Amino acid sequence: MALKGNLHDFSITQLLNLIHLARKTGTLAIDGKHSAARASFREGKLVFAQTDTLDSRLIGMLVKVGKITVDQSKKIPANKTDRDLANMLVQAGLLTKTELEQMVRNNVKDVVDRLFALNDGLFRFEPNVLPEDRLWAEPPINLDGIIMEGTRRLKESEKLQEEIPNLEVTLRFTDRPDAKLRNVNLSVDEWRVVSYINPKNTVRQIAQANSMSDLQIRKIVYAMLQAGLVEVIQPLGMPAPVAVPGGRAAPPKAFASTEEKRSVVNKLINFFNR
């Protein structure tokens, strides 16, 4: 079963969450515009990760932590797998098992930190494919902590994106905005936005008129929406706003009684079971 798509549609956070919840085993391959990365999981836990912007080979890690020099690294035969090399080094007493584990773990985490920065690129999850000759994080790393850390950093922009997914909408003031506006302190930027609010200007146009980034304008609009100063007008072609919790009044009753409804449903079930 394929699990592939674009990070633009399904983010790293969402992917890690899925891998975590579904306890997946396999390798996630990401081919971004500027970099490629791999991360491998066993039963939903992270065991390995690499990106082309960070050396995840054992030799590279050893150089990075200052265990060996670049010159020394060049003398190590290139045909050894990381696992073989690690075994040799540990047996020779040049590296303790704890040091090795720590190093691998940190490296995997560093890579995953970089993964969170990717927001575009194709991803593909290969079930049951694991890099057998590479060094794995031991014990495997729990994803919930990683997801927490990653989302905490991204939360704001991502949440805003969710709240205001579409900048092509227009805004209008809610009833009696003057009364409300008098009670809140608006920043200069916010006032600038306010001055442009009318059903003819989309949020994107307002941002452009004020040279604001998507994030900046989202923050301001979100705050004003939260404060109840403005509301979104759905232009043609845009999804309806998510309904308020609790929903609307119940539609007219289609059945005279619960018994009648039950009998209709049972009739339908029998019909489709035939």
Place this chain on the structure above:
Amino acid sequence: MQTVKMVVTGPFAAGKTEFIRTISEIDVVSTERKISSDAERIKDATTVAMDFGRITVDEELVLYLFGTPGQKRFDFMWEILSEGMLGFIVIVDSSRPETFREARGILDTFRGYAETPYVIAANKQDSEDAWSPDDLRIALKISKDIKVLPCVANDKDLVKGVLLELLYSILETMDLEGAG
């Protein structure tokens, strides 16, 4: 004679028309008209009014299936369609994650109209790129008590299966309401 209705909703090109066509005893009534905007070129023709299917159970009972218009700009019709529905089905094209966010949005909108039972049809499971129903559940943040069912919209047995599961969910909801 009694008529009851169910609504079939979901993003553009998810398979709503196909789903209704597979199970309906009449030709699906839909106003197919050419739409040529870029986003919509994915399919040559698409429903601009709505799909409408009929299933006659017996002389006394007829089930109508309404498919919501594919385009978001027809969402003013959603609420009208959903009035008095027995339940609804959200059809998702499991092979196109770029539509998942929209599917989730449509689902939330419909849930706002009425507290009606619903199921998710993970459609196009015959496609090599299809995400599994389990993965789709997580991707769409569907809670455990809602069914996410494998579906291939032109496979009559699978379509029946989705309708049956929705009917079972309706019964379960009634039992819960009765008990509580």
